[in-house]
Amino acid sequence: MNALVRAVEVRKSFGTFEALRGINLDIEHAEVLCIIGPSGSGKSTFLRCINQLEIIDQGALMVDGELVGFRRSGDKLHQLSEREIARQRLATGMVFQRFNLFPHLTALQNVTEGPVQVLRRGKAEATQEAMDLLARVGLADKAGNYPSQLSGGQQQRVAIARALAMKPKLMLFDEPTSALDPELVGEVLGVMRDLAASGMTMVVVTHELGFAREVAGRVVFMDRGEIVEMGDPNQVLEKPSHPRTQEFISAVLA
Numbered sequence: 049m050n051a052l053v054r055a056v057e058v059r060k061s062f063g064t065f066e067a068l069r070g071i072n073l074d075i076e077h078a079e080v081l082c083i084i085g086p087s088g089s090g091k092s093t094f095l096r097c098i099n100q101l102e103i104i105d106q107g108a109l110m111v112d113g114e115l116v117g118f119r120r121s122g123d124k125l126h127q128l129s130e131r132e133i134a135r136q137r138l139a140t141g142m143v144f145q146r147f148n149l150f151p152h153l154t155a156l157q158n159v160t161e162g163p164v165q166v167l168r169r170g171k172a173e174a175t176q177e178a179m180d181l182l183a184r185v186g187l188a189d190k191a192g193n194y195p196s197q198l199s200g201g202q203q204q205r206v207a208i209a210r211a212l213a214m215k216p217k218l219m220l221f222d223e224p225t226s227a228l229d230p231e232l233v234g235e236v237l238g239v240m241r242d243l244a245a246s247g248m249t250m251v252v253v254t255h256e257l258g259f260a261r262e263v264a265g266r267v268v269f270m271d272r273g274e275i276v277e278m279g280d281p282n283q284v285l286e287k288p289s290h291p292r293t294q295e296f297i298s299a300v301l302a
């Protein structure tokens with residue numbers, strides 16, 4: 049089968065600063081890929097390019113066989129319209145470090161908002177599915193709570209349910225637990241572990257090396273806009289072949 053995500057020589061600069069310097073990566077269907085690396089190495093930028101929060105400068109990104117953000121005609125590339133970008137973006141769910149829930153909506157309304165407003169689904173059906181999703185993330189009893197009435201871990205689980213409600217092909221997580229108090233990290237990782245087991249394709253930027261070791265099919269180590277090393281979690285995390293990987297892992301574990 050073709051890769052669900054394919055990155056070929058992806059480059060992205062901000063002014064003269066090169067945040068991504070030629071990323072090559074295939075992500076298979078149902079694969080869980082964890083990305084680790086120091087601050088500023090381009091991890092978020094890479095996720096943001098997949099989700100078209102940034103537009104790549106060079107190379108190509110494909111999701112499910114479609115070129116992301118561009119249409120090819122002959123040997124020319126044309127940027128897609130906002131409308132086409134919005135359609136492509138629906139294939140990808142994204143969960144951020146900060147939960148970004150709508151503060152004026154309940155947990156349930158946060159989850160039904162997208163399906164009803166964007167996908168034009170019926171309210172009753174969307175509500176039923178949202179309740180199922182809230183149950184799946186262990187929050188059936190908090191459906192009526194507003195974000196301010198939820199803990200950080202609960203808010204993040206609502207954010208995951210909200211992303212899943214759009215039925216994405218791919219889920220991107222950008223340090224989903226790093227804003228949480230330590231005792232709340234486990235419940236969010238638990239939901240992500242279940243999601244991985246259900247066959248969702250996931251790209252997870254994380255400093256939780258234990259989670260990466262246990263759940264990831266592959267681990268990618270990025271540094272200075274490049275993939276320095278990738279492979280089996282045990283290999284990359286336990287016996288990294290590159291000194292920069294070694295250094296980073298020692299620093300995280302210290």
Ligand SMILES: Nc1ncnc2c1ncn2[C@@H]1O[C@H](COP(=O)(O)OP(=O)(O)OP(=O)(O)O)[C@@H](O)[C@H]1O
Nearest residue numbers: 062065066067085086087088089090091092093094
């Ligand atoms: N919109 C922007 N404008 C200018 N520079 C940017 C922008 N976004 C990112 N950068 C720069 O690109 C580099 C990569 O940033 P990115 O956020 O991808 O790093 P990261 O690996 O996610 O780091 P962290 O672990 O701190 O989240 C950084 O040096 C950052 O300052």
Ligand SMILES: [Mg+2]
Nearest residue numbers: 091092093222
């Ligand atoms: Mg980041």
